Amino acid sequence: MADELAIQARHLVKAFGTRRAVDDISLNVPRGAFLAIFGPNGAGKTTLLRMLATLSRPSSGTLAIEGVDAREHADQARDRIGLISHQPMVYPDLSAEENLLLYARLYGVADPEARVRELLDQVGLLHRRLDPVRTFSRGMTQRVAIARALVHDPDIVLLDEPYSGLDPHAVDVFDQLIDQIRPGHTFVMVSHDLRKGFSLCTHALVMARGHVVTADSKDALDFDAFERLYRETVGMGVA
Amino acid sequence: MADSQKKKRPVPEAGQWPDKLLVPVLVAGVVLTTVGFLMAFLYAAPVDGAEVNGFQLIGSKLVTHRQLLSQKIFYFHMPVAIVSFVMLIAAAYYAIRFLASKNQRYDTCSRVAMEISLLFVIGTMITGDLWTRFEWGVWWTWDPRLTTYLILMLIVIAYFVMRNSVDDPERRATYGAVISIIAFIDVPICMMVTRLIPTSIHPVVVRQNGMAPDMTITVMVCLVGMLCVAYGLYRLRFRTVRIEERVEALKEQLEEE
Amino acid sequence: MAQQNRQRLALKHPSTFAQYRTLLSKDLRQEFRTKEMVTSMGIFAVLVIIVYGAALALTAQSIDIASMSGGLIWALIVFTSLTGLNRSFSHEKEQGCLEGILLVPLDRSVIYLAKATSNFIFLALVEVIAVPLFMFFFMTTVPFAPTFGMIVWPLLLGTIGMAGVGTMLATITANTRSRDVLLAVLFIPLIYPLLYACVTATTAAILGSAQWMDLYTMPLVMAAGYDVIMLLACWVLYGFAVSA
Numbered sequence: 001m002a003d004e005l006a007i008q009a010r011h012l013v014k015a016f017g018t019r020r021a022v023d024d025i026s027l028n029v030p031r032g033a034f035l036a037i038f039g040p041n042g043a044g045k046t047t048l049l050r051m052l053a054t055l056s057r058p059s060s061g062t063l064a065i066e067g068v069d070a071r072e073h074a075d076q077a078r079d080r081i082g083l084i085s086h087q088p089m090v091y092p093d094l095s096a097e098e099n100l101l102l103y104a105r106l107y108g109v110a111d112p113e114a115r116v117r118e119l120l121d122q123v124g125l126l127h128r129r130l131d132p133v134r135t136f137s138r139g140m141t142q143r144v145a146i147a148r149a150l151v152h153d154p155d156i157v158l159l160d161e162p163y164s165g166l167d168p169h170a171v172d173v174f175d176q177l178i179d180q181i182r183p184g185h186t187f188v189m190v191s192h193d194l195r196k197g198f199s200l201c202t203h204a205l206v207m208a209r210g211h212v213v214t215a216d217s218k219d220a221l222d223f224d225a226f227e228r229l230y231r232e233t234v235g236m237g238v239a
Numbered sequence: 240m241a242d243s244q245k246k247k248r249p250v251p252e253a254g255q256w257p258d259k260l261l262v263p264v265l266v267a268g269v270v271l272t273t274v275g276f277l278m279a280f281l282y283a284a285p286v287d288g289a290e291v292n293g294f295q296l297i298g299s300k301l302v303t304h305r306q307l308l309s310q311k312i313f314y315f316h317m318p319v320a321i322v323s324f325v326m327l328i329a330a331a332y333y334a335i336r337f338l339a340s341k342n343q344r345y346d347t348c349s350r351v352a353m354e355i356s357l358l359f360v361i362g363t364m365i366t367g368d369l370w371t372r373f374e375w376g377v378w379w380t381w382d383p384r385l386t387t388y389l390i391l392m393l394i395v396i397a398y399f400v401m402r403n404s405v406d407d408p409e410r411r412a413t414y415g416a417v418i419s420i421i422a423f424i425d426v427p428i429c430m431m432v433t434r435l436i437p438t439s440i441h442p443v444v445v446r447q448n449g450m451a452p453d454m455t456i457t458v459m460v461c462l463v464g465m466l467c468v469a470y471g472l473y474r475l476r477f478r479t480v481r482i483e484e485r486v487e488a489l490k491e492q493l494e495e496e
Numbered sequence: 497m498a499q500q501n502r503q504r505l506a507l508k509h510p511s512t513f514a515q516y517r518t519l520l521s522k523d524l525r526q527e528f529r530t531k532e533m534v535t536s537m538g539i540f541a542v543l544v545i546i547v548y549g550a551a552l553a554l555t556a557q558s559i560d561i562a563s564m565s566g567g568l569i570w571a572l573i574v575f576t577s578l579t580g581l582n583r584s585f586s587h588e589k590e591q592g593c594l595e596g597i598l599l600v601p602l603d604r605s606v607i608y609l610a611k612a613t614s615n616f617i618f619l620a621l622v623e624v625i626a627v628p629l630f631m632f633f634f635m636t637t638v639p640f641a642p643t644f645g646m647i648v649w650p651l652l653l654g655t656i657g658m659a660g661v662g663t664m665l666a667t668i669t670a671n672t673r674s675r676d677v678l679l680a681v682l683f684i685p686l687i688y689p690l691l692y693a694c695v696t697a698t699t700a701a702i703l704g705s706a707q708w709m710d711l712y713t714m715p716l717v718m719a720a721g722y723d724v725i726m727l728l729a730c731w732v733l734y735g736f737a738v739s740a
Contacts, residue, residue, distance in 0.1 A: 016409040017343035018251065018488035055598055055739075059341065075601035079507055083599055087592030091522070093529050098522075105518045106600045108510040115505070132529070148596065153505035209495075338736050386688075393685040400681055404672040413740035414668045417733045418682065421664075424729050425686050432689040432718045436696050436711075 005064070006031045006156050006186035007052060012061035014047050021047040023210035024061075029203070031155075034187040036201035038194060040234050044210040045190040046160060052188060053083045053158050066155055079107070082149035085160040088141045089148060092134040096125055096144050099133060100151055107152035119147040123177060139170025146177055157181070159189035163196065175200075194230060198223050208234050250492070251344070251484045258478055265471030271464025278457045279314040312373070314454075316366040318462040320388065322469045323359030324426070326352050327391070329473075331423035334416035346412035347484070349419055351477045353398055355469055360392045383433035390429050394422045515602050519610035524617070526587060533618050537580040541626035544572050545633055552634070562638045566647075566699030569630055570691060573654070576626060577619050578680055581662040584615050585670035594738070604735035608663060612727075615666075616659035623651060641704025646712065650701070653719040654694035657726060661687055664730040667737050690726075693719040 007029040014022040022044045029035050039045045050056040051063065054074045063070040065077040083089075090099040097116055104112035120126045123143040128136070133144055142162070149157060163171055178187075178200070191197040198204060198218070204226060206214040213233040221229070333349035336342075367385050372378055379385075398418050405411040510518070527533055548568060555561060588594040597607060627647075665682045669675040693715035700711035 016341075016412070017484060018491060019408065053599060055595060057341075057739075078599060078601040081599070083595075085592060085595070087595070089592045089596030091526055091587060091593055092591060093526050093587070094522070098525065102518060102522050103596070103600065105510065106515055106597070106602060108508045110506050110508060152507055155504075338733075390685045390688045394682075397678075397681040397685060401668070401672065401678055404674050404678055406673075410671060410740045413736050414672075417664075417668065417737050420733060421661075421686060421726070421729060424725060425689065428718075428722055428725065429689040429692075432693050432715075432722070436693060436715050436718065 008064040010062045015059045034201045035203045036197035039207035043207040080155045082154035083158045084149045086164040088145040097129040156186045250488045268467025275461030283457045318465045320363040326356035330419045334419040357395045387430045523614035537622040541576045581666045608734035612663040643704035646701040650694040650697035657690045657723040660727040
């Protein structure tokens with residue numbers, strides 16, 4: 001069972017003083033699953049995702065990424081994780097190719113040039129690879145961000161509100177790309193958008209005030225029931 | 240796929256045994272400092288200042304030197320300066336412990352120590368400035384010690400300015416810890432640099448080698464007294480902050496239930 | 497799960513030095529493209545020189561200028577560095593790039609060393625322009641001491657220290673409100689010892705009096721000591737500051 005899990009978190013806590021952004025959360029994400037994390041602002045979703053991304057150290061609890069202890073061997077865990085955030089994390093004055101080459105070299109990809117071309121082709125930006133990212137539209141920049149997150153071929157892709165600021169067309173393109181890379185990858189997405197997230201996910205989790213209020217595989221739920229459940233639980237959490 | 244269980248949350252503790260010492264230490268500190276103050280004027284012998292022309296009758300005594308009343312400031316200036324640096328050491332020590340553990344308690348310790356340090360640094364600046372005014376007849380001089388304490392004061396103020404402009408408490412604490420450690424390293428270097436570099440511009444302070452026993456005793460009494468005062472203030476302030484945190488935590492817990 | 501045995505891309509971890517080079521060349525390439533830091537620092541340096549022109553209008557005596565020039569050059573350098581250091585993390589923050597770098601398995605101190613090196617290069621570049629400019633405007637009447645060339649060493653040590661400490665502080669202030677002011681408030685007191693040592697050594701070299709060595713060597717040793725201690729401290733503490 002354990003080696004089937006992409007992410008295994010036990011009693012994760014992120015606390016500072018009395019404030020607990022994430023309060024005792026345990027997660028098992030099987031390989032190939034798509035977990036969507038919902039919740040109101042300040043529920044601790046982003047803090048949880050940052051811990052999964054090894055950007056933030058848990059105050060207590062254990063976290064295993066693909067069977068690797070992420071606290072002891074953060075560098076090994078980092079090789080398996082890609083993060084697509086609402087911020088593209090690319091240098092606007094460098095070209096798309098230079099940005100990807102930078103990350104490919106930092107990760108130590110065997111043949112950086114070939115890998116970068118392959119990715120640029122995949123996200124459909126090969127023809128603009130030499131233009132600075134500053135001249136790109138928001139949607140194109142987000143495509144570069146996808147390529148950036150995948151440059152080291154991670155097993156787990158983390159998505160932090162990836163749709164914010166994208167127009168409908170860019171959202172479609174984004175979804176297609178995610179569909180393409182879906183096989184063989186595990187996804188964890190943090191989102192406000194219930195409908196969107198629910199349509200993509202295989203598992204859903206609702207957080208409020210640092211706790212898990214609902215967690216289930218999607219098979220057990222239809223959207224209306226889920227939405228009702230979300231409103232109830234979150235409403236309760238806010239009171 | 241996820242499970243979470245309610246557990247009893249720890250609340251910041253406050254009012255441990257050192258708090259019982261608070262009042263006696265504070266009282267002892269005040270008494271010792273007062274005793275030191277009296278000793279400075281009644282016990283310690285006046286120090287000779289500038290030489291006068293031949294013999295002169297001052298205050299029905301025949302002397303060869305002008306007697307320095309302003310020298311009495313020294314008995315307060317030096318202990319205050321030492322205490323402020325001791326508090327800076329404490330702040331840096333707790334900063335290191337904070338970085339190692341990320342325990343908010345140490346951040347509070349470090350911050351409170353910085354606050355007390357600021358208090359004593361300002362005391363140092365005031366007494367130091369009085370000294371320069373009466374001993375050398377100028378309001379300010381770039382004397383190594385004075386410069387170092389001016390820099391120390393600016394760094395401590397900068398530390399609090401920095402804390403005020405960061406919102407996230409953990410980030411604020413981490414940055415505070417980093418700055419207080421750097422400050423602790425920087426201040427002795429500053430002292431050395433300003434002292435060891437020879438310069439023709441700055442007045443050279445001539446010091447007699449060693450102090451007379453009566454002076455040493457007076458200084459020690461003042462020093463111990465002020466250390467007690469500093470410790471008492473530190474505990475008092477720490478206790479207040481800690482209790483505030485405790486109340487905050489209990490409030491939150493009640494809300495949740 | 498059918499796909500779990502897919503072919504993974506082979507990753508060969510680059511050496512620390514290779515990562516350092518990659519990060520440094522990224523900074524240099526970016527600056528080469530935008531010329532943002534060097535231009536803003538260069539313009540600022542010229543403006544400071546103009547202010548000096550007004551401030552020193554009545555100090556016609558060349559002897560006055562000679563004994564003040566060390567201090568004036570360093571005041572110019574400190575304020576110019578501040579404008580540059582303030583900009584050095586704006587690119588990293590703008591699109592969340594620093595986070596992207598933190599996601600990569602690399603030692604945090606490599607980020608520090610790369611950034612400090614690029615800041616050093618930009619500061620040195622600006623000094624190469626600003627110091628001769630200062631001399632052109634103010635020091636043409638001053639007879640050159642034979643020891644004049646020795647100002648290179650205090651300039652070098654001072655720039656290393658300022659780039660090192662400045663990079664650390666700029667990382668901290670990049671995440672704060674009112675970051676420009678805060679950087680100055682932290683930077684100037686913390687580099688005061690270095691500044692003091694470098695001004696003394698520079699002035700000694702410019703004046704080149706009979707005992708200039710006394711006033712030159714000791715400050716230089718002090719500046720070197722400051723650089724070593726402070727850079728080590730920043731190097732150790734950087735991981736905490738950048739991940740916070």
